[in-house]
Amino acid sequence: MGTKPTETAARADGQRLQIVVLATTDLHANLRTYNYYLDSEGDDPGLAGVASLVRKLRAGAHNVLLLDNGDTLQGSPLGDLAAEGGIGAPHPMIAAMNAVGYDAATVGNHDFNYGLTFLHDMLADATFPIVLANVDRPDGDSLLPRSCLLDRGVTAEDGTPQRLRIGILGVAPPQITKWDARLLAGHVRTRPIVASARTEAARLRDKGADLVIALCHSGIGAEEDAPGLENAVLPLAASGAVDAIVAGHTHKALPTPDNPGPIHGVPVVQPGFFGSHLGEIRLDLIRDGDGWRIENSAARLHRVAEPPDPEIQTLSADCHAATLAHIRRPLGKTERPLETYFSLVANCPALALIAEATTAAARRLLDGHPLSHLPLLSAVAPFKAGGRGGPDYYTDIPAGPLSIRHAADLYAYPNSLQVLRVTGADLRDWLERTASAFCRIAPGHAGQSLLDPAFSSYNFDVVHGLTYRIDVTAPARTSADGAQVFSGPGRIRDLAHMGRPVRDDDTFLVVTNSYRAAGGGHFAAAAHSEAVLASAETVRDVLARYIARASPLRPHAQDTWRFMPVPGTTVIHETGPGALAHTARMEALGLTPDGWSKAGFLRCALSL
Incomplete structure (x- = not known):
């Protein structure tokens, strides 16, 4: 004009x-x-x-x-x-x-x-x-x-x-x-x-x-x-x-x-x-x-x-x-694939790798700190797991050499590393927000959609170092946009650390990113927790350095969380078509291909 x-x-x-x-x-x-x-x-x-x-x-x-x-x-x-x-x-x-x-x-x-x-x-x-x-x-x-x-x-x-x-x-x-x-x-x-x-x-x-x-x-x-x-x-x-x-x-x-x-x-x-x-x-x-x-x-x-x-x-x-010259810089090697196709239904080696890297970095930074004796946990979410990004928006790194582009693929945002002091009650609230990713499931029915399509995968924090189960038959505590919609007991069951039930007055350190530490994603528990340490280094740089130091990597999914059993009930999990290249993993998780969605996602049936 x-x-x-x-x-x-x-x-x-x-x-x-x-x-x-x-x-x-x-x-x-x-x-x-x-x-x-x-x-x-x-x-x-x-x-x-x-x-x-x-x-x-x-x-x-x-x-x-x-x-x-x-x-x-x-x-x-x-x-x-x-x-x-x-x-x-x-x-x-x-x-x-x-x-x-x-x-x-x-x-x-x-x-x-x-x-x-x-x-x-x-x-x-x-x-x-x-x-x-x-x-x-x-x-x-x-x-x-x-x-x-x-x-x-x-x-x-x-x-x-x-x-x-x-x-x-x-x-x-x-x-x-x-x-x-x-x-x-x-x-x-x-x-x-x-x-x-x-x-x-x-x-x-x-x-x-x-x-x-x-x-x-x-x-x-x-x-x-x-x-x-x-x-x-x-x-x-x-x-x-x-x-x-x-x-x-x-x-x-x-x-x-x-x-x-x-x-x-x-x-x-x-x-x-x-x-x-x-x-x-x-x-x-x-x-x-x-x-x-x-x-x-x-x-x-x-x-x-x-x-x-x-x-x-x-x-x-x-x-x-x-x-191109930057992303091709070599870092190390992984002996196992790193993918996020199943990161919203099961423990994920890719997330476990990030948790290992951030935990190791936090331990070094906390050396000599008066709170370094507290149990250290790591909260990590899958950034690339479909959703609005579409059926190809997943991390899918094969076993083999790793370079800068792979670290960027695993951790897409320039968030910095931070450590918070939280209580057991805070952790439960944190995880209830995460558990709101799932639709409420009616026992005894088949073919129900598992994931709330409005919930962003980057808000699905898995807190490594704990064990817990998620009851998807209970109502979600929050909506996808973080509004509290239910004040009852919630979905988190059997929350434990090192085999011991977590009490509300227990105290932990959680390593997370700067976005979450500020309450990003409507995580009130993170927003009001005490900041113990704030690093200027990005999590992606922490991850890249860890890959270079710890290679060859043999990441495995930590036994952190699982669904509560719901006998006689099957749900549909939608994931990317690239998941079909990981059939052994699908079989181990009990996922059965069940057609395609209109948007091009692979529909998988899962018995709870």
Whole structure:
């Protein structure tokens, strides 16, 4: 969309024009289609695929805006290497976005994962405005511009040139100050999404905005607004403050056939993740005595299937080569496969390896500490275990050599290592949150779905060093989004340490990551526990060092947890099709293939 002044615009009432808003979200440093974890071409289109589709759609329409909704800089080995200084400026994602011609963007929670200095340095190279309305410095000054007003030359239906002023505001989850407390504490403060958006939208309209679009790095959640609401799209739409919303954060796709929108009269798109989709909002405007108003609107998603854009491929060649050299650095060897296909139904060697690495690191750091005599446990969750990531989103490392890419595959996030002091009561509460991953199962019935599809696998903490059983016939203590829905005895049974039942007043140390230690994932027990130790080293670096030191690895699944028996009852566990390459493991766990889901997951029957 042109930015230079055109000839004097005709301002007759009744004139019409259409604005096309294209949007991406949650690209997570997926620049090319390459899968760096597998060291091979992948299926996710990345920004290079999106760029091809953008150019195609621009060629077929007037008055096109291109916006990004954040979580852009983190989420792949390329993003990690850029943060470590291994690529240089400009950041390859920012350079590519400049080339594609983005008009504006916001930042998401993961863009803060590497700290404020990195964030500011990378954003400084953007040739488009990057806005954020609900994150401020401690003195109240905005961390980034809260909004921008794009004054654009547009073309009306009758071919006459017009001027349109489009306000863009951005908002991010206020929980960033908890999730990245080690990097952000004392440096920023956050404000609620809806209130911030309303205030900034009003400012934009006072400045003459004809339209206001919210880049809302937040998903679909509760209908009612509340302090600290993480997924606030519904109350934001209901507020009437904005004319269109680009949603994100939860990696879902919207609209869908079951939820075509609009939401409270507002067009909303949520374009998936990793470049899977490009969102499109069409706004039909008509001029009347009060200026431009929206007459009709429509939202849709384009699934990205175009080949990579040649300009982006050329532009990213050097950083791609640097990333390949980085991920191929050898670390060691494993004599057993490391996979997560069954990590939500049984103990997992891959998680056990991470627990071994973090426990060993914590013991060294705790040497001489006054609390080092306390039992040390390790809480680890499977980050790649299907879900919204799809049937191919699993870790599947064969026996053999291990390199940097394998450590990144096992531990995808740049969280740092932390140690908490917890009570036995805290541990039980922690595990009840984990046990909410499962649907409530009715005894004596067959074919029941085991996993709650809304529950994220990265919240399924297995606490190594304990033993316990999970009763899936009991109601879950919390919903998938962490709200308490049941206050009864819960699902955790026979909780023990070294064969002795855990009492509420027992005391332990738990090594975990910085996200969980701050209560990330709605783990209240972690949030209110005492922080004993906070390392600046990432868990992934801890894991890589352990692999190099302890190879050859012979990881085995610790006997930590299992389901309580439910005679005469079978459930369906959905996993990736790659599980079929691990038939011996499937047989040992009692899993029997039982067809395929519509999404392409392998359905497996499991007798409880």
